[in-house]
Amino acid sequence: MKNKFKFSEGLKKYTMVIVLAFVVILFTVNTGGKMLLPQNVNNLIAQNAYVFILATGMLFCILTGGNIDLSVGSLVCFIGAIGGTMMITFGINPYVSLLAMAIIGVLAGAWQGFWIAYVRIPPFIVTLAGMLMFRGLSNVVLQGMTLSPIPNPFLSLFNSYVPDIFGMEGFNLTCFLIGIIACLGFFVMELLGRRRRQQKGYHVDPLLGTIIKLSLISIVILAFMYKLAMYKGIPNALIWVTVVIGIYSYITSKTTTGRYFYAVGGNEKATRLSGIDTNKVYFLAYLNMGFLAAVAGMITVARLNSANPTAGNNYEMDAIGACFIGGASAYGGTGTVPGVIVGATLMGVLNLGMSIMGVDQNLQKVVKGAVLMAAVIFDVVSKRKSFIAKQ
Amino acid sequence: MREAPSKNNGKGGVILAKILLEMKNITKTFPGVKVLSDVNLQVEEGEIHALVGENGAGKSTLMNVLSGIYPYGSYEGDIIYDGQICEFHYINDSENKGIVIIHQELAMVPYMTIAENMYLGNEKGKKYAIDWNETYGEADRYLKTVGLTESSHTLIKDISVGKQQLVEIAKALAKRAKLLILDEPTASLNEDDSKALLELLLKFKKEGMTSIIISHKLNEIAYVADKITILRDGQTIETLDRNVDTISEDRIIKGMVGRELVDRFPKRHDVKIGEMAMEVENWNAYHPLYSDHKVVSDVSFHVKKGEVLGICGLMGAGRTELAMSIFGKSYGANISGTVRIHGEEVKLNSVKEAIGHKLAYVTEDRKGNGLILGNPIKINTTLANLKAISHRTIIDKDKEFGVAQEYRDKLKTKCSSVEQNVGNLSGGNQQKVLLSKWMFAEPDILILDEPTRGIDVGAKYEIYCIINRLAAEGKSVIMISSELPEVLGMSDRIYIMNEGKMVGEISAEEATQEKIMACILKSDQHSEGILGTPKERAKQQEGE
Numbered sequence: 001m002k003n004k005f006k007f008s009e010g011l012k013k014y015t016m017v018i019v020l021a022f023v024v025i026l027f028t029v030n031t032g033g034k035m036l037l038p039q040n041v042n043n044l045i046a047q048n049a050y051v052f053i054l055a056t057g058m059l060f061c062i063l064t065g066g067n068i069d070l071s072v073g074s075l076v077c078f079i080g081a082i083g084g085t086m087m088i089t090f091g092i093n094p095y096v097s098l099l100a101m102a103i104i105g106v107l108a109g110a111w112q113g114f115w116i117a118y119v120r121i122p123p124f125i126v127t128l129a130g131m132l133m134f135r136g137l138s139n140v141v142l143q144g145m146t147l148s149p150i151p152n153p154f155l156s157l158f159n160s161y162v163p164d165i166f167g168m169e170g171f172n173l174t175c176f177l178i179g180i181i182a183c184l185g186f187f188v189m190e191l192l193g194r195r196r197r198q199q200k201g202y203h204v205d206p207l208l209g210t211i212i213k214l215s216l217i218s219i220v221i222l223a224f225m226y227k228l229a230m231y232k233g234i235p236n237a238l239i240w241v242t243v244v245i246g247i248y249s250y251i252t253s254k255t256t257t258g259r260y261f262y263a264v265g266g267n268e269k270a271t272r273l274s275g276i277d278t279n280k281v282y283f284l285a286y287l288n289m290g291f292l293a294a295v296a297g298m299i300t301v302a303r304l305n306s307a308n309p310t311a312g313n314n315y316e317m318d319a320i321g322a323c324f325i326g327g328a329s330a331y332g333g334t335g336t337v338p339g340v341i342v343g344a345t346l347m348g349v350l351n352l353g354m355s356i357m358g359v360d361q362n363l364q365k366v367v368k369g370a371v372l373m374a375a376v377i378f379d380v381v382s383k384r385k386s387f388i389a390k391q
Numbered sequence: 392m393r394e395a396p397s398k399n400n401g402k403g404g405v406i407l408a409k410i411l412l413e414m415k416n417i418t419k420t421f422p423g424v425k426v427l428s429d430v431n432l433q434v435e436e437g438e439i440h441a442l443v444g445e446n447g448a449g450k451s452t453l454m455n456v457l458s459g460i461y462p463y464g465s466y467e468g469d470i471i472y473d474g475q476i477c478e479f480h481y482i483n484d485s486e487n488k489g490i491v492i493i494h495q496e497l498a499m500v501p502y503m504t505i506a507e508n509m510y511l512g513n514e515k516g517k518k519y520a521i522d523w524n525e526t527y528g529e530a531d532r533y534l535k536t537v538g539l540t541e542s543s544h545t546l547i548k549d550i551s552v553g554k555q556q557l558v559e560i561a562k563a564l565a566k567r568a569k570l571l572i573l574d575e576p577t578a579s580l581n582e583d584d585s586k587a588l589l590e591l592l593l594k595f596k597k598e599g600m601t602s603i604i605i606s607h608k609l610n611e612i613a614y615v616a617d618k619i620t621i622l623r624d625g626q627t628i629e630t631l632d633r634n635v636d637t638i639s640e641d642r643i644i645k646g647m648v649g650r651e652l653v654d655r656f657p658k659r660h661d662v663k664i665g666e667m668a669m670e671v672e673n674w675n676a677y678h679p680l681y682s683d684h685k686v687v688s689d690v691s692f693h694v695k696k697g698e699v700l701g702i703c704g705l706m707g708a709g710r711t712e713l714a715m716s717i718f719g720k721s722y723g724a725n726i727s728g729t730v731r732i733h734g735e736e737v738k739l740n741s742v743k744e745a746i747g748h749k750l751a752y753v754t755e756d757r758k759g760n761g762l763i764l765g766n767p768i769k770i771n772t773t774l775a776n777l778k779a780i781s782h783r784t785i786i787d788k789d790k791e792f793g794v795a796q797e798y799r800d801k802l803k804t805k806c807s808s809v810e811q812n813v814g815n816l817s818g819g820n821q822q823k824v825l826l827s828k829w830m831f832a833e834p835d836i837l838i839l840d841e842p843t844r845g846i847d848v849g850a851k852y853e854i855y856c857i858i859n860r861l862a863a864e865g866k867s868v869i870m871i872s873s874e875l876p877e878v879l880g881m882s883d884r885i886y887i888m889n890e891g892k893m894v895g896e897i898s899a900e901e902a903t904q905e906k907i908m909a910c911i912l913k914s915d916q917h918s919e920g921i922l923g924t925p926k927e928r929a930k931q932q933e934g935e
Contacts, residue, residue, distance in 0.1 A: 266763035
């Protein structure tokens with residue numbers, strides 16, 4: 001009886017992971033294996049790096065109470081426009097430009113954060129205004145034109161691959177070795193942590209379950225790195241994404257600051273009465289969103305090898321969708337960085353798979369919309385007993 | 392139609408009158424608590440019937456049963472209205488029969504006109520087209536009936552609370568009310584508005600309207616009511632009849648509080664009351680939205696080390712507002728006054744500063760203001776003192792787990808583990824988690840706001856033990872409570888608050904329920920003085 005209960009709990013917890021696995025298999029079969037060609041696996045990262053980064057930032061906004069940031073797509077474009085103009089029109093050093101882009105992102109985030117957190121203008125309004133303003137400003141900065149090409153030092157930061165030190169023909173051994181080291185490190189850390197907890201007499205999950213979980217994750221990482229090694233190795237974008245994800249999942253799960261975000265979304269009044277500055281939490285969410293939009297802006301400029309006034313269109317929707325599919329609650333207070341990664345990957349896989357299959361662009365949107373809807377319905381309904389809400 | 396003889400009230404005098412409403416043996420239970428048990432109520436046609444009782448006596452619940460908010464089947468007993476047994480499933484069912492309830496909190500949409508509010512959900516005209524001419528015309532007519540001169544085109548937000556109350560009555564009339572139920576209609580009204588409202592009720596009575604009025608203001612009840620039914624702890628105690636009994640406030644108070652004080656409180660041994668812990672002087676606070684409404688007015692009090700201080704009063708007396716405005720200005724505007732902690736004057740401008748000065752406020756609204764229901768016990772336990780379990784902002788989760796378990800054991804919180812979400816715990820256990828949270832913040836002075844509201848007797852006893860233990864450790868406990876027996880049983884000293892003011896201070900030895908109730912209810916009269924004694928009333932009426 002108890003086991004059965006745990007099984008259904010686990011099913012609920014890992015629903016999206018199971019869905020993701022199912023979708024990958026479905027596409028692999030339907031595309032005759034093309035889906036998992038090394039180049040396509042590589043593209044999955046390169047094309048979706050911005051989604052991972054924006055969705056991570058968006059999670060913090062959503063955690064505070066289901067608040068979203070509509071301006072990120074425009075902000076990505078605006079940051080790109082600034083960077084492009086600095087590097088190409090004025091010939092300023094790419095690294096200086098990089099710093100300027102980051103600062104402008106933070107300032108834009110602070111601007112919106114101020115109105116939302118301290119003046120309490122609804123985030124929807126503030127960021128809708130931001131969406132219009134930053135899009136307009138991008139056009140003003142670029143004078144409606146596309147600037148290219150982007151200088152090489154900048155491109156190589158985001159666009160190239162981690163160099164292979166072994167030089168094997170057709171297989172990037174460095175890449176695969178990093179994968180193995182990552183898995184080993186992961187195993188050791190988890191098991192050491194488990195033993196430490198056990199020694200202190202705290203509750204631990206059963207050893208078998210932990211090992212199965214670790215093994216599954218390791219297999220996925222290894223398979224993934226193997227595919228990348230078959231192509232050109234680790235794309236730099238993956239490094240950036242990993243760093244961002246690593247830092248932010250640490251913040252959410254281990255720090256007091258992260259705890260404040262969950263608390264505000266869970267019950268703002270109780271949080272305020274616990275001596276926590278809730279205004280500051282809102283402010284930080286949007287400030288940070290601005291910074292991550294800048295990072296995504298850098299990646300986008302490098303990927304397009306240009307700064308153009310239409311870049312970043314609808315990026316906010318991808319980020320918001322990834323968060324909700326990844327289990328963030330539309331009311332705030334729940335959601336994790338790993339969940340968002342699963343959500344973003346699912347969106348990416350859907351995009352990639354349907355493109356390979358040659359599904360019509362418009363139909364692709366229908367499918368993505370349906371998946372988003374289904375995910376949120378599942379989230380909302382699974383939390384209460386009846387399907388139809390009681391009055 | 393049923394012509395029933397009025398009950399024989401034991402003093403002879405059997406009068407024939409039509410019984411409009413009879414509620415028979417009504418019993419209503421919420422999970423774990425019996426709120427009404429075998430309550431009987433008889434209302435004659437054309438009378439004003441008052442329902443009185445302490446907070447939580449079951450008055451509002453009884454009226455919710457009557458109006459169908461608690462639908463047929465969720466309670467036991469019969470409602471006989473106009474000679475028929477009724478089964479109300481929705482509010483509409485009772486309204487169609489002419490039973491209209493006006494709730495204590497006004498339910499108006501501020502940015503709609505008076506007329507739109509009056510006919511909300513009950514629109515005039517055809518199904519697909521509202522007849523605005525008829526709506527505004529009818530509304531104006533009803534407004535005149537209740538004595539309002541405003542046009543029905545006025546927005547609700549532009550009229551005073553007193554007038555809004557009258558609009559509610561006009562709305563009820565528009566629903567062709569035969570039985571009007573008013574829940575604390577004068578709670579938020581000033582002197583003149585209250586008087587106008589009561590006069591209006593008397594005028595309606597002459598026109599044949601039947602009303603039930605729930606009120607704490609006994610002078611008002613003594614003024615308008617023909618009969619008074621007293622509820623206590625979910626039971627009908629007695630019904631007083633103006634024509635038979637002498638209705639005095641003391642008589643009503645006796646009925647309201649005449650409860651046996653059984654040994655429900657743990658004894659405290661070696662009470663050692665030490666030096667002064669906190670002094671508050673001339674404390675004032677205004678309502679955050681209505682800046683001319685003073686919620687706390689010139690309050691001064693003090694508490695010593697190791698002392699349990701009770702603050703009692705009726706709902707809306709300003710106790711919570713007082714506590715929250717002191718606790719880092721978390722309520723109110725234009726707050727003024729001085730706070731001295733251990734003899735030193737302190738400025739508590741934020742909750743953080745208040746916690747820093749070793750003050751804790753345990754809210755009365757544990758679900759709304761206290762706990763994060765969707766989070767586990769351990770996260771709730773540490774939220775007010777994350778510093779103690781983290782090193783350079785990095786949380787030591789093992790330590791957090793240990794702390795949560797320590798407090799679970801200390802307070803005997805019943806749960807499967809500290810990983811359990813607090814939303815799944817019973818009220819008493821939620822309260823214990825809330826107490827854990829504030830005990831972990833290591834305060835010297837704890838303000839407990841209604842610490843035992845909505846929890847069962849066993850859990851109450853345990854909470855009382857915790858309070859005594861805290862006091863024995865030399866902490867100062869300020870207990871705000873509406874339950875008089877609790878205040879009497881637990882406190883070393885008692886303050887009585889009413890309408891934002893401290894109206895009395897009494898030592899535990901001298902205090903009795905009657906004394907406290909009288910203090911509250913009589914201060915009402917002093918401050919309002921609207922009706923006074925019958926003689927004064929007659930004078931007033933002559934004056935007009």
